[in-house]
Amino acid sequence: MSLLRPLAAALVMLGLAGTAFAQTKVVGYIPSYKGLRAVADRTDLAKLTHINLAFANPAPGGSFLNGGSPACMEAATGADISYVVQKAHAAGAKVLVSLAGGVIPACSGNWQTLLQPGTRATVVNNLVQFVNSFGLDGVDVDIEGALLTSIDNAGNYTPFIQALRAALPGKLVTAATATYEGGMIPTSSLASFDFVTLMAYDAVGPGWGTVGTEHSTYAMAQSHIATWQARGLPKSKLVLGLPFYGYGFNGYAANYSFADIVNQFGAAAAQSDLIGTACASCAYITYNGIPTIKAKTRLALQQGAGVMIWELSQDGTGANSLLSAVRAEIGSTPSGVATVYQDCNYGGYSAPLPEGSYTLSQLQSRGVRDNDLSSLRVNAGYQVQLFDGDNFSGSSVTRSGDTGCLVDQAFNDRASSVIVSKTTTAWSRQIEAENYSNQSGVQTEACSEGGLNVGWIDAGDWMAYANVNFPTSGSYRVEYRVASVNGARLSLDLNAGSIQLGQVNVPATGGWQTWTTVSHTVTINAGTYSVGIYAPAAGWNLNWIKFTKL
Structure with a gap:
């Protein structure tokens, strides 16, 4: 950030120096x-x-x-x-x-x-x-x-x-x-x-x-x-x-964006770090x-x-x-749906991996050493299978989400070949809004999309859905099928509010039966919970809620 007092800072950047695949x-x-x-x-x-x-x-x-x-x-x-x-x-x-x-x-x-x-x-x-x-x-x-x-x-x-x-x-x-x-x-x-x-x-x-x-x-x-x-x-x-950005002195304006400098002084200024001469009594602008x-x-x-x-x-x-x-x-942005790291907690060198199969020699060409991986990140919809032998042999472990330390999977510093692939199935559960186990202040009505929806939601109203099991810890996409005349807000929690997962804007859809889907991503630990939907603001209908493991 632009600091308001003398300071300086320093550079630095990782990598396998000279390795094009190191994440920058x-x-x-x-x-x-x-x-x-x-x-x-x-x-x-x-x-x-x-x-x-x-x-x-x-x-x-x-x-x-x-x-x-x-x-x-x-x-x-x-x-x-x-x-x-x-x-x-x-x-x-x-x-x-x-x-x-x-x-x-x-x-x-x-x-x-x-x-x-x-x-x-x-x-x-x-x-x-x-x-x-x-x-x-x-x-x-x-x-x-x-x-x-x-x-x-x-x-x-x-x-x-x-x-x-x-x-x-x-x-x-x-x-x-x-x-x-x-x-x-x-x-x-x-x-x-x-x-x-x-x-x-x-x-x-x-x-x-x-x-x-x-x-x-x-x-x-x-x-x-x-x-x-x-x-x-x-x-x-x-x-x-x-x-x-830059700063001006002795007659120039105090502050300049780089765009300002180029617009005022021409394209030649983009190739310099100074307008004028830097001296105590000189008029100048300093920038990069x-x-x-x-x-x-x-x-x-x-x-x-x-x-x-x-x-x-x-x-x-x-x-x-x-x-x-x-x-x-x-160089071009490294592309990959997964990234493997040398050290736990995503430290050390790293290499992005597109979908595909990687023998030891192919991993080494990307800067990955044998038996030297300790953590990985995986995009939604993909999985990484690590093998302790070359050419996809030996024992293996499969991860479909970010893993901060492979020690927990007894696979630290063991990978010699890797397969990155799309996940065949993703855990998902849709809950109809009217199937609550408990509620306060709401009613149900016929829904234009079939079945029932929950409506007449006032500020402070809530619905609870008992015994919802989340199979694994990690990130979940939560989608809500909502309708509202003027727009509102809903909140998601677990176990009667003891775990707050966040709030979502409900847009104005133009009618009580004009439906749209809104979503956000939350982090949930594996377990069975009572899921709660709370109304911090009134004026919206809910048809269903859907959880998908990322």
Whole structure:
């Protein structure tokens, strides 16, 4: 994020250096105040691997939701988030919600108070509900500067991250950090993050730093790599931040997006890092042009796991797009429906695998060593069969979802060949709304689609469906067949509300018997539960609910 004080950060990126199949992260932030839908619509999301929606903060009581929308996320609605998630997932990118930011807004609760032991669990549970409500892929923690220091000094930062990690199995937990004293996340938290993005910019800006210098040089990235390597962050988790903006001094405007610079000063400016001359009394603009962005990306490819962009609305277009320059240096987006990892918890080197069969020599051609795999991620609708012998021989284990550590399957560091295939069947269960085991306040009526539906739903009404068995732990897609004249909201829980799974917007369909299907993705542990549907808002009908294991 664009920092509001002197800082710098560092690069890094994983891989098997020089291995085209090693997974390289391209993380882009979309600030909610720039318009989530508008930025998503003008960005080639297929060039990204991860999108961070910035920034969500808790209400004073610790809630992240107010009805169907974020409690404190400027200009963002629940419908906006769902729109970006659907569009990004279709393009193959994961979506995370980013917390806090460089400036905490007035609508936010007090992070220092909320992360104390007495209220920390409430914040974590509310974040899990937020993630499940919108089908997000994880949480990015961007608590910065003095706020970060105060929380850490009180002993509350790392326990919060550890609790968040434990509460989001199969999801991502990442962080953004600076590289100045008092602005760096503690080393005790590093093991809990999937990766960490380093904010390698803002050495000088409006109101801080030494005028006459540049705000994000290549040399800065190099020096900060060493800082984080010395702090013990492995290359597989190090991601370099790139600025898509600049600052002006001594007569120029204070702030410029890269698009502004190209539009005002022409295409030639895209090939430079300066307008004017950098000196204390000189008028100049400092930014990163295409050559420097490409050089930093190459540096990242050699030493770390990817690049991060602050932020996507500031990019140029066509031949002057910095995102296109990044992608050109990395190469085409690795395609695969499964990704295998060297270490548990998705660490070490990685390799994406399209559908197909892979002997040992074929795995080695993709950078995978014999008997060296410890975790894997699998897209919905696919499965991975691991064999302990070459040519699909010997004992095997089959996984149809993300697996954080193959130790649990007694198959750690045993794979010598792999088959990636579509799953033949996916567990699914549809429950007719009228077949509740208990209810409060609702009635049934004839449904235009046949049978009965539940209607006359007022705020506070609920239906419960006993003895619903979920065969395996993991992600489930939950679909609801709904109708509403004006739109509303429903909530899903287990065991009389003891486990909250999230809320879903019910759109205005135009009539009580004009039906549509809405859905979200939730995480459920294997077991038998009473499923609850609750009405936080009135004015909707329900025909059925359907669960599908992903």
